Every structure is written in C-alpha cells, then in structure tokens.
Amino acid sequence: MIQIRAVVLLLLPILWLAASHAEDLGSPNFNDEFSKQESIYRSEGQQVIEGYTVDRALLTYAHGLSSGFDRALASLGPADRWLDIGAGQGQAILDYYAPSYDRMHFAGRDRRGAKAQAVAISIEDRRTPLWQQTAATLGVNQIQYLSGRRLREYSLKELGRFQVITDVMGGFSYTDNLSRFMETALGLLELNGSLFTVLQDVHREDGTNSPFYPGSPFLTEIVNADGSELKVCSWLKRITCAEVTCEGKSWEPPTEAFRIRKVCNDVTVPPLGLVHYQAGTPPERRFELKH
Numbered sequence: 001m002i003q004i005r006a007v008v009l010l011l012l013p014i015l016w017l018a019a020s021h022a023e024d025l026g027s028p029n030f031n032d033e034f035s036k037q038e039s040i041y042r043s044e045g046q047q048v049i050e051g052y053t054v055d056r057a058l059l060t061y062a063h064g065l066s067s068g069f070d071r072a073l074a075s076l077g078p079a080d081r082w083l084d085i086g087a088g089q090g091q092a093i094l095d096y097y098a099p100s101y102d103r104m105h106f107a108g109r110d111r112r113g114a115k116a117q118a119v120a121i122s123i124e125d126r127r128t129p130l131w132q133q134t135a136a137t138l139g140v141n142q143i144q145y146l147s148g149r150r151l152r153e154y155s156l157k158e159l160g161r162f163q164v165i166t167d168v169m170g171g172f173s174y175t176d177n178l179s180r181f182m183e184t185a186l187g188l189l190e191l192n193g194s195l196f197t198v199l200q201d202v203h204r205e206d207g208t209n210s211p212f213y214p215g216s217p218f219l220t221e222i223v224n225a226d227g228s229e230l231k232v233c234s235w236l237k238r239i240t241c242a243e244v245t246c247e248g249k250s251w252e253p254p255t256e257a258f259r260i261r262k263v264c265n266d267v268t269v270p271p272l273g274l275v276h277y278q279a280g281t282p283p284e285r286r287f288e289l290k291h
C-alpha cells in the first residue's frame with residue numbers, strides 16, 4: 001500500500017518546498033520525501049490524494065479519540081478555548097457549532113451557554129463556503145482558521161492557551177519533529193487541559209498488534225539509541241507533568257488514541273531525532289531517542 005502510494009506521488013508535480021523545513025535542509029536524504037509531502041498538502045480539487053481525508057466530522061473525532069474527549073469538549077464554557085491542530089476543512093469545529101450538537105449534548109448545555117472559542121490550524125487553507133458563512137454569523141474570532149504555517153511556527157503569545165486540543169491525523173501524524181510538536185502543543189495547554197490525539201498503525205501499549213501491511217513497518221516507530229523499540233505510548237509516558245492514557249481503537253488500519261493531560265507546568269519531552277521519513281497519508285516515520 002505504501003509503495004503504491006509512493007508511485008502515485010511520484011507522478012504529481014512538486015508544487016513547492018516549505019521554507020519552514022529550513023532546519024531539516026541539512027538532511028539531504030529527506031528532501032525528496034519532504035517535497036512529496038508538500039505536494040500532498042497542496043493537492044486540490046480532483047487531485048486531492050486518495051487517503052488524504054480533510055473533512056472528518058466531530059462524530060468521527062469522538063469515535064477515534066480517547067473516550068473522555070466527547071465529555072471534555074461538551075464541558076467547555078464560553079470562557080474556554082479549543083484548538084484543532086491539522087483541522088483540514090474544519091468540519092469538526094463546524095459540527096460543534098451546529099444546533100444538532102446541543103441536541104446531542106443536552107447535559108452540559110447550561111454550563112456551555114455560548115460555546116468555547118475554537119481555533120483551527122492547517123498548513124494549507126481548506127476553508128469551505130460553509131466555514132466562511134458560519135464564521136460570519138458568529139461573533140468576531142469565535143471560530144478562527146489559521147493556515148500557511150506548521151504548529152511549531154506559532155508562539156504562545158500568538159495563540160494563547162487552550163483547555164482542549166485535538167489532533168486527528170493532523171500534525172502529530174505528519175510532523176517530522178515529533179518531540180518538538182509535542183513540546184509546542186503542551187506549551188499551549190492550560191493546566192489540567194487535555195490534548196487528544198491518535199496514531200494509526202502504531203505498536204500499541206499492550207504490544208498485541210503487528211504492522212497493518214505485511215512486510216512494512218508500523219507507520220510511526222521510535223527506537224532507543226541501541227536500536228531497541230520504544231513504543232509511542234511509553235515515550236509519551238516519559239513526558240514530565242503529563243498524565244497519559246493510551247487506548248486501542250478498532251479503526252482500519254487499527255489506531256491508538258492518546259490523552260495527554262497537563263498536570264503541572266514543568267513539561268519536558270524526551271527529545272527524538274528523525275531517522276526515516278517516507279511521504280504518505282500519513283507518512284511513514286521512524287525516530288530515535290536522543291542521549
């Protein structure tokens with residue numbers, strides 16, 4: 001599957017190289033793959049790459065993320081904020097603002113009143129007419145869509161803090177710098193706030209699953225300096241000031257959902273270096289624990 005995907009990508013025009021990869025340009029081996037990855041982000045209309053899904057509904061987020069997500073979002077009040085990293089078209093945020101959301105989440109409605117402010121981040125601008133219409137009917141900046149940059153290129157001052165952060169097949173699945181991504185995301189979380197994210201085709205905490213495509217590695221792998229495996233869940237559990245739960249989900253390919261709750265401010269993320277990156281939806285990545 002990954003090989004087929006790679007062939008398709010080779011046929012695509014390389015649209016442009018992201019300047020934001022400047023820090024990686026010293027790694028010539030990765031440049032071709034980064035270029036192919038850029039062409040996936042920039043694919044539009046008929047050319048959107050098969051498998052690059054940009055319109056998942058909020059209901060799909062709730063099924064794919066850890067079990068506490070639906071409740072955490074429904075509990076947000078008007079003074080709270082939700083960040084969706086790698087939002088695609090921002091459909092999940094539009095669903096949160098749809099009247100049907102309140103009908104399905106009656107319990108928290110009083111507390112919610114006017115809803116939390118929601119911010120969508122995407123590398124490419126995938127806003128739809130529905131996004132524009134919805135934004136126009138809501139208060140200024142009630143929903144915001146930021147594009148043109150990766151998460152790591154935003155500062156805390158620019159974005160502020162959030163009670164809930166989601167990432168469904170967004171930056172966490174696509175980044176070439178997993179530890180920096182996590183540092184940035186946790187830096188944007190309020191104390192006791194939660195980051196909900198997910199990876200597909202990853203070796204789960206209980207070790208019961210094998211790579212989905214026979215003969216291929218897991219899509220995201222981490223190894224220790226001696227080459228031994230470090231599961232993503234175990235790596236996340238080494239982050240200080242973070243309470244982590246890992247939950248297997250029966251999506252196809254199977255996924256693992258992660259909830260990372262920030263319990264104190266002194267967050268340190270064990271640093272990782274990139275050792276393998278093959279463009280895709282999502283890309284195939286291997287990282288090595290530094291030190």
Ligand SMILES: C[S@@+](CC[C@H](N)C(=O)[O-])C[C@H]1O[C@@H](n2cnc3c(N)ncnc32)[C@H](O)[C@@H]1O
Nearest residue numbers: 054055056086087088122123150151170171174
């Ligand atoms: C496959 S789409 C997923 C969209 C949406 N979450 C959904 O499920 O429909 C991937 C999204 O992640 C974004 N993305 C990838 N890497 C990112 C990064 N490092 N920072 C911010 N967004 C990123 C892409 O621009 C795109 O919006």
